[in-house]
Amino acid sequence: MGAPxxxxxxxxxxxxxxxxxxxxxxxxxxxxxxxxxxxxxxxLCELQFDNSPAALRLWNFLLSEEDRLHDAxxxxxxxxxxxxxxxxxxxxxxxxxxxxxxxxxxxxWTPCVMRxxxxxxxxxxxxGLDESFCPVRAMAGAFVxxxxxxxxxxxxxxxxxxxxxxxxxxxxxxxxGHPIVWWEMPPRRSPAPGEPTVLLPTGFTVSPQxxxxxxxxxxxxxxxxxxxxxxxxxxxxxxxxxxxxxxxRQTLHxxxxxxxxxxxxxxxxxxxxxxxxxxIHFCSDQPESLAVLEALxxxxxQRAQEGVGVLxxxxxRVFWINPVADxxxxxxxxxxxxxxxxxxxxxxxxxxxxxxxxEPFEALARCALSDPMVGTVGDRGQRACQQAKDFxxxxxIISRIPGxxxxxxxxxxxxxxxxxxxxxxxxxxEVPPISDTVEPALRTRLEALMEIVHTRRRS
Amino acid sequence: xxxxxxxAGSRAVKVVLLSTDNGTEPGVLASDLEDSxxxxxxxxxxxxxxVLQEAGHTMQDVGFVVATGYARHLLDFADKAITEITxxxxxxxxxxxxxxxxxxxxxxDSKVIHLDAQGxxxxxxxxxxxxxxxxxxxxxxxxxxxxxxxxxxxxxxxSKQPATISSMCAVFAETExxxxxxxxxxxxxxxxxVQLAIARRIASMAGRRLTCPVVFTGGVARTxxxxxxxxxxxxxxxxxxxxxxxxxxxxxxxxAADHARSTTI
Numbered sequence: 001m002g003a004p005x006x007x008x009x010x011x012x013x014x015x016x017x018x019x020x021x022x023x024x025x026x027x028x029x030x031x032x033x034x035x036x037x038x039x040x041x042x043x044l045c046e047l048q049f050d051n052s053p054a055a056l057r058l059w060n061f062l063l064s065e066e067d068r069l070h071d072a073x074x075x076x077x078x079x080x081x082x083x084x085x086x087x088x089x090x091x092x093x094x095x096x097x098x099x100x101x102x103x104x105x106x107x108x109w110t111p112c113v114m115r116x117x118x119x120x121x122x123x124x125x126x127x128g129l130d131e132s133f134c135p136v137r138a139m140a141g142a143f144v145x146x147x148x149x150x151x152x153x154x155x156x157x158x159x160x161x162x163x164x165x166x167x168x169x170x171x172x173x174x175x176x177g178h179p180i181v182w183w184e185m186p187p188r189r190s191p192a193p194g195e196p197t198v199l200l201p202t203g204f205t206v207s208p209q210x211x212x213x214x215x216x217x218x219x220x221x222x223x224x225x226x227x228x229x230x231x232x233x234x235x236x237x238x239x240x241x242x243x244x245x246x247x248x249r250q251t252l253h254x255x256x257x258x259x260x261x262x263x264x265x266x267x268x269x270x271x272x273x274x275x276x277x278x279x280i281h282f283c284s285d286q287p288e289s290l291a292v293l294e295a296l297x298x299x300x301x302q303r304a305q306e307g308v309g310v311l312x313x314x315x316x317r318v319f320w321i322n323p324v325a326d327x328x329x330x331x332x333x334x335x336x337x338x339x340x341x342x343x344x345x346x347x348x349x350x351x352x353x354x355x356x357x358x359e360p361f362e363a364l365a366r367c368a369l370s371d372p373m374v375g376t377v378g379d380r381g382q383r384a385c386q387q388a389k390d391f392x393x394x395x396x397i398i399s400r401i402p403g404x405x406x407x408x409x410x411x412x413x414x415x416x417x418x419x420x421x422x423x424x425x426x427x428x429x430e431v432p433p434i435s436d437t438v439e440p441a442l443r444t445r446l447e448a449l450m451e452i453v454h455t456r457r458r459s
Numbered sequence: 460x461x462x463x464x465x466x467a468g469s470r471a472v473k474v475v476l477l478s479t480d481n482g483t484e485p486g487v488l489a490s491d492l493e494d495s496x497x498x499x500x501x502x503x504x505x506x507x508x509x510v511l512q513e514a515g516h517t518m519q520d521v522g523f524v525v526a527t528g529y530a531r532h533l534l535d536f537a538d539k540a541i542t543e544i545t546x547x548x549x550x551x552x553x554x555x556x557x558x559x560x561x562x563x564x565x566x567x568d569s570k571v572i573h574l575d576a577q578g579x580x581x582x583x584x585x586x587x588x589x590x591x592x593x594x595x596x597x598x599x600x601x602x603x604x605x606x607x608x609x610x611x612x613x614x615x616x617x618s619k620q621p622a623t624i625s626s627m628c629a630v631f632a633e634t635e636x637x638x639x640x641x642x643x644x645x646x647x648x649x650x651x652x653v654q655l656a657i658a659r660r661i662a663s664m665a666g667r668r669l670t671c672p673v674v675f676t677g678g679v680a681r682t683x684x685x686x687x688x689x690x691x692x693x694x695x696x697x698x699x700x701x702x703x704x705x706x707x708x709x710x711x712x713x714x715a716a717d718h719a720r721s722t723t724i
Contacts, residue, residue, distance in 0.1 A: 425582055440529065441568070441585070448544040448583060455545075455579050 004303055004310045006048045006268055006334070009033055015051060024053055027288070029064035036063045042115040043434075048331045050271045050310060054295040061283055061292045062274055063113075065102070066148055068284045072100040073150045078229050081152035083139075083170055084162045085185070087280040087350025088368040092222055094286045095241025096231050103281035104155075105166075107148060108136040111433040112326050120145070121433070127172055133165040134404035135325050135433050143173050154228050155180040156221055161187040161374035163406040181224045183217040185368060186210060188375040200370035201352035203386075204379060214365035222361070238360035244286055246353045251293040252279050253351060258300045260341045260391050264309030266300045269330040269340040273323060276343065279350045310334075316453045317341035319393035319424075321384055321414065325401055326435040329442065333397075336446045342391030344384050348372050377410045381417035388422060394453045396422075397446075400430040425452045460522040461488060462719050463511075464711025465537065466546065467503045467530035470566025470594060470678055471495055473708035474503075474510045477716050479522075485716040489514040490705055499530035507536075523722075525715040527707050529567060541714055543707050544572055544583050550710030551674050552578045554701050559670035562661060562689065562697070563706075564679035566594040571665045584664050590629035592660035594679045599629060600653045603636055604646045612683025615650035622652030632656065654685055658692035669695055676700035677707075 007015065016032040033056065037044055041063060049055060072079055078096075081104045082089040093101035111121050120141030124130075127144070129137040142148040157170045157180045174180045191197045191207045198208050222233045231237075255275060259267045267275075275296055282289040303309055311334055319342040324330060333340070349371040355363040372380040388396055396418050398411040415426040427449045429442055460480065466473040473492040477485040491510045496502045503526070511517055518536075526537035527546040534540070547563050547570070561572040569592045573582045586592045590599075601611045615621075622644050624632050632653075639649055657679075673695045675686050680703035690697035700706045 419582070444542050444544075445585060447540075448542040448580070451542060451545045452580050452582075459577065459579065 002051065004266070004308050005051045006310050006331075007051045008048060009037070009044050012049055012051070012056065016056065019053060027057065027060075029060050029067070030057065031060060033059055033063075040114045040117050042117060043113050043327065046328055047270065048268070048334075050268050052299045054292075054299040055267075055271050057295055058271060058274055058292050061285075061288065065106075065284050069100065069102060069149050072284065078154070079150060079152045080225065080228070081149075081155045082281075083155060083157035083180070084166050085156070085158040085183075085368070086347040086371065086373075088218070088364055089156050089158075089221055090280065090282060091241055091245045091354065091364065092218070092225060092233065092238075094244060094282065095233060095237045096225060096229050099225070099229055100284050101282070102149065102152070102284045104139045104142065104149060104152070105136050106277075106281060107139040107142040108134070108325070109327070110142065110148060111135060111138050115434060118145075118147070127176075129169055129172060132403055133169060134163065134401055136166060137169050137403075140169055140173050140176075143176060143178060151178065154224065156183065156224070157181070158183055158185040160184040163404055165403060165405045181221065183221050184213075185217075185374055186213060188369055188379070198366065200366050201355065202349050202370035202372065202383060204370055204372075204375060206369050210369060211362060211365050214368055215359075215361040218361050218364050218368070235360055239356060242354045242356055242360065242363065244290070246356070248282065248286070248290050248293060249279060249351055249353050251290060251297055252276060255293060255297045255300060256343075256351070258297075258304050260343070262300075262304045262309070264307075264313045265311040265315055265339040266303035266309045267296065268310050269320075269333055270327055271296070272340060272343070273327070273330055273345065276345055276351070277323075280347050311339050312337070315339035316450045317392055317394045318449075319343065319384065319388035319391060319396045320345075321396065321398045322346060322401060324399050324431040325433045326431050329399070329431050329435055332439070332443060333446060336443060337450045338395075338446065341393045342387050344372065344380070344387065346373055348383065348387075373406065377413045378417070380410065381414040384414055385418055385421045388418065388424065393424065394456070395449050396424050396426045397449070398426065398428045400428065402430055402432050425449060460719055461516055461520045462712055462715035463507060463521050463524045464546070464708045464713070464715055465503050465507060465524065465526045465534060466528040466543070466705075466707035466711060467495070467499050467526060467534060468528040468543075468565055468567070468678070468707070469495060471704065472499070472503050472506050473528075473705050474506050475705055475708040475712040476510055476514055476516075476521075477712045479716045479719060485713060487709070487712075490702075490708065492704060492708075500533045500535060503530070503534050504536055523715040523719040525711040525718070527711040538715070539718065541711060544570060544585075545580060546707045546710035546714065547676055548572055548574060548578070548580045548710065549713050550706035550708075551676055551700050553709060553713055555672065555674050555698060558672050558674045558698075560665075560668075560673040562665065562673065562675050562693070563677040564592070564594060564657070564661065564675075565677045566598075569593050569661055569664065569677075569679075571661070571669070573668060573670065584666075586660075586664055589660075591632060592657055592664065594677070596629045596632070596657060597653065597679060597682060599633060600636060600650065603633060603640075604650060606646075606650075608682075611650050612654075612685060614647050615654050615684050617647035618645070618651035620648055621655050622648045624649075624652045624656040651684070651688075654682070654688045655692070658685070658689040661689060662692040662694075665693055669693055671695055672698055674698045674700050676703040678704045680704075
């Protein structure tokens, strides 16, 4: 298979031919990466990819999601769009038979992947969702054009302790004739003195009142899914669903542990970002997402065992906060000598196992409430500090998403906490969907951060 | 051995040659600068060749070259590219070793660099998304006021009441300046108002994190009056880096010397 390396799209297409001739077996959605460029995914031409068949499978799985959704529609399956909620409702949906849940918010990457040729942001502009909103406004454009995902049979959207602009975007979509079942996710409240305390999977505490409230909300969501599918979401189904979701989470847990700690780095930042995202949406096929992750984990374990990787041994260990609107920036980090050593891509809670010894809705409610994003920025900063410490990070990058209301001030607060508690250098950057025009400036910042760490290492 | 530092900035190419013979502290052999031109790499090479020639040397004598500045990666004859942040810090350290904060205003961006007690870069803030806090804003205003950039500071010194430039964007600020001129505002007041606007923008970027001593460097530091205005805006005494426009190139040359020394050892 050759040594691990980071290669271009052209190199991948050549390699794909070689691997096929050598007998590589591919799933139904396999094929050369270059075919996605024909479909308009132009940004792929400018990205660098891991050269393993497991990474090829990951990319093909990701980039064939729309086909999978259309196939599901043709096959008469129920399609459920789970919006904003990061990782909770898909677990409910996949506990049912013949249901495919997906994450319409994922369209926020379409303008990047298609280099704006999709015109989704322009459509969003015409709907009054201009650039003062998060790039997730592309989702509204996708609902209007219908060129990406099929219109779901049901839309479920959390509201409350989520970013304000997201709610406005979802409301606009509802106003266009796409009814949404809203459910409330309250901001996490620490128990008052004397009030009983519930410990959440991510280590935060919350009042039992809030767990009960979110449980009720999730039961309401479950009833809506039952009405749609005519199936009952009983305890057996739910436990089975939890088990499947937990397999994905456990695989990701091990993948992250190895990819973020082993030296040399066994898997590039870009593939790890895509892989982590599978925890929240399963890319419209939960069993296959597990198979894709297991293949990646096998590859990473083998590389770790052989002591080989894709980056230089002394790459600067960076803890990364928030996903980037332009995937190319993950390549850039590695180009300037960095590597990911820990991440908070806004859904840490979806990486924690769902407790299976609790009443199912209470277990899910606890998971949902343990989302660092629904608490204070201080909570999120605290967790970032802990994770950065655990992963042995040498620097922290906080990536702002232009227009995202949850990002406006959090960088400053989290940055101060990290400097104070860990003494690590912190860099705050803003990454637009296509970052080419700001690339020199981004590069200077990233390089300067690497230089700071190298100077520290020397002294 | 001779080493070179080249700061290929957006506004000017700066070159510093250092002599590192006999294991002594590197000494400046020669330096110079020229306005930038579109072909940054060829231009930087020409300036370096000229400076070498004037010092009685050739490229063969140069042991190590560090490039910094906006076009640092374009200089393929350089042995290493290092950011302006690290280079300015090193350059300032040479002259003012106790420095804890650096304000650098260049042609295209501005930076606030924080150093720890050992002089290592601890953190930095950078503005490169808005021209209003950079040297190109001063250039734009000088052009609009019909004076040379070097005369702008002198012009501002004649002001009794600086004009209020409220726009935070250089493009809108230019429109505002046209309006002020049309309204009869004295050019000296406009020049002083622009200096004040830049200083306030930098102060806002620096926030409350500045630690003394604070040093001012970069091309804009050469503008008369700018240090005083900036010092007032940040509410801290502000030392001027010697030959501020060359500080980045000096730092690059010092880092080249460090590198040459470590590889020789």
